[in-house]
Amino acid sequence: MNSNDKVLAESGENQTSETGEVRQGESTPTSQEAAETMSGAEATVSDKSEEELQQASDEELFLAALNSDSPASGSDTFSAAVEKGSIVKGTVASISDSEVMIDIGAKSEGVISGKEFEELDQETLKSLRVGEDIFVYVVTPEDRNGHALLSLRRAMEEQDWRDAERFQQESEVYRSKVAAFNKGGLIVRFGKVRGFVPASQISRERRRRATGNTPEERWGSMVGEEISVKVVEVDRGRNRLILSERGAAKEQRAERRAELLDNLEVGQIRKGRVISLADFGAFVDLGGADGLIHLSELSWRHVAHPKEVLKVGDEVEVEVIHIDHEKQRIGLSRKNRLEDPWDVLAANYRPDQLVQGTITKLTKFGAFARLVDHPEIEGLIHISELSERRVEHPKEVVSEGEVVTLRIIRIDPDHRRMGLSLKRVDSEEYLDEDWGAVVRDINEDVPLPDKPQPRKMAGKGKDSEDDEEDDQYGDYEDEDFEDDDED
Numbered sequence: 001m002n003s004n005d006k007v008l009a010e011s012g013e014n015q016t017s018e019t020g021e022v023r024q025g026e027s028t029p030t031s032q033e034a035a036e037t038m039s040g041a042e043a044t045v046s047d048k049s050e051e052e053l054q055q056a057s058d059e060e061l062f063l064a065a066l067n068s069d070s071p072a073s074g075s076d077t078f079s080a081a082v083e084k085g086s087i088v089k090g091t092v093a094s095i096s097d098s099e100v101m102i103d104i105g106a107k108s109e110g111v112i113s114g115k116e117f118e119e120l121d122q123e124t125l126k127s128l129r130v131g132e133d134i135f136v137y138v139v140t141p142e143d144r145n146g147h148a149l150l151s152l153r154r155a156m157e158e159q160d161w162r163d164a165e166r167f168q169q170e171s172e173v174y175r176s177k178v179a180a181f182n183k184g185g186l187i188v189r190f191g192k193v194r195g196f197v198p199a200s201q202i203s204r205e206r207r208r209r210a211t212g213n214t215p216e217e218r219w220g221s222m223v224g225e226e227i228s229v230k231v232v233e234v235d236r237g238r239n240r241l242i243l244s245e246r247g248a249a250k251e252q253r254a255e256r257r258a259e260l261l262d263n264l265e266v267g268q269i270r271k272g273r274v275i276s277l278a279d280f281g282a283f284v285d286l287g288g289a290d291g292l293i294h295l296s297e298l299s300w301r302h303v304a305h306p307k308e309v310l311k312v313g314d315e316v317e318v319e320v321i322h323i324d325h326e327k328q329r330i331g332l333s334r335k336n337r338l339e340d341p342w343d344v345l346a347a348n349y350r351p352d353q354l355v356q357g358t359i360t361k362l363t364k365f366g367a368f369a370r371l372v373d374h375p376e377i378e379g380l381i382h383i384s385e386l387s388e389r390r391v392e393h394p395k396e397v398v399s400e401g402e403v404v405t406l407r408i409i410r411i412d413p414d415h416r417r418m419g420l421s422l423k424r425v426d427s428e429e430y431l432d433e434d435w436g437a438v439v440r441d442i443n444e445d446v447p448l449p450d451k452p453q454p455r456k457m458a459g460k461g462k463d464s465e466d467d468e469e470d471d472q473y474g475d476y477e478d479e480d481f482e483d484d485d486e487d
Helices: 003-010 033-048 051-056 060-067 114-118 122-125 154-172 205-208 215-222 245-261 342-348 426-444
Strands: 088-095 099-103 110-113 133-140 148-151 173-182 185-190 195-199 225-235 240-244 269-278 281-285 290-294 315-323 329-332 354-364 368-373 378-383 403-412 418-419
Touching: 051 148, 051 368, 088 154, 110 114, 110 133, 110 225, 114 154, 122 154, 133 154, 148 154, 154 195, 154 225, 173 245, 185 215, 185 240, 205 215, 205 245, 205 269, 215 315, 215 403, 225 245, 240 245, 290 315, 378 403
Parallel strands: 110 148, 195 240, 290 329, 378 418
Antiparallel strands: 088 099, 088 133, 099 110, 133 148, 173 185, 173 225, 185 195, 225 240, 269 281, 269 315, 281 290, 315 329, 354 368, 354 403, 368 378, 403 418
C-alpha cells in the first residue's frame, strides 16, 4: 500500500459516501479510486464561492490540498496562476532607485527592474505610489531569485492594443497629437503604441499645408498639433497600427458644424480659408463648417469667376449674412469687408469731371461703362448722352470693350448709380472747368476758377429741346439703370 493509500485508509472511517453517510466495514478506497474522488472534489471546490469554501468539509479540503488547489496557510482565497504573457493586478509594495516591487498575490513579490525599469518614463515613475493598485505584464513567472519579472510599460501597451481593437470595432474617434513624421506620413501615439497615418489618410486641410520637397518641409511644422483619427488596421504580430485622419474628419466636421451653427449670428465677422472655387462662388472653411461667398458677394466690381479675386488656400475675412439652421447653410460676404468704392467715389470725384471708362454692355436705352481707375464702379451713358445727333442704338457710337473719355454728370452714392456723358466731353461750356482741372493736376495750389454758367444750345431740333439742365440725367428714368440683356 502506497503512502496515499495509507492516508486514505486511516481516514476511511470518517469518509463520506456520495449520500453523505458513514458506512461501517466499507473497504478502504484504492489509490485509483481516491484519484477519481479527488478529481471530483476538485471540480466541486472550483465551482464553490469563497463563502462555500469556508463551509467545506475536511475531506473536500484534504482532497483539494493533495491537488495543490487549497489556499496557502493564512490566506482565505485561492491564488490565481501567474502565467507568462498574462496581465495581472497588483499592489505597489515598494519603490527604489533601481526597482519597483509589486505584490501580485504570489508566494513572493514580483519586480520591475533592469531594462523594464529603465524604460519607464519619469512621468509614469513619479505617478507610482506605494499601496496603489496597478496592472502589470508578466514577462517571466519566476526568475532565479523566485520573483516574477514584471513590466508596467508592456501592460500599458497591451491595454492600448486592446483599446485600439475596440476603437476599430466600434468605429470611434481617437484624439491625440502628432508625435513625429517620416517620408510617408505622420506618427501618432495611441497611448503607448506608435500609430501611423499615411499621407493618403491625412486630412485635406493638412495636406494643403504640406508643401516642400522634403519630409521636414512637408510635415515638420505639424509635430505637436492635435489630431483626431480612426483606427483602420490593427496587427499586433507585426506591431502595425494604421490610423486615418480623413476617416475621422467627417464625424469631426459634423460635430464642429453643429457647434459653430449654435454660436453663429448674422453680422458676425469671421476669418476663414478658401477650400474650393465654383462657377457660382467660393467655399470658405470657418473652422468647423463651410460657408459660401456667392459670386455677387465677392467684390464690389463685376466678377465673372471667383478665380479673378481668390485662390484656394487664401485666408479671407468675411461677414455672415445668412444662416439656414435647417439645411445647415451659411451665406458669407467678402465685399462687405472691403472699402465701399462708392464712398471713395463720392469723396474724390464730382459732377462735370472727366474720367476714363470701358464700355461693358450695350442696351436699347444706352451703354454701361466701368471706370478705368475704379473698375468696381459702373455708370450709365444714356442713349441721349452718346452723341449730339439722334442715335437709334448705342452700337452706332460705341462698342463693348472700347475705352472712352466720359464726363460725370451725376453721382448718387445712396442708390449706387452714376450718370455719364460722352457728348459733353468736348462741350465748350466745360472748357474753363476742364482747364482748371488740368492746372490743379500740375499745381494743387492753383484755385479752381468759377464754374461758367451753362449756355443754351442753339436750336438742334426736337432732341435738343429735351436736354434740360435741371436733371443732368436727361429725361430717362431710374429703371433705365437696371441691367437689360436686350440689345
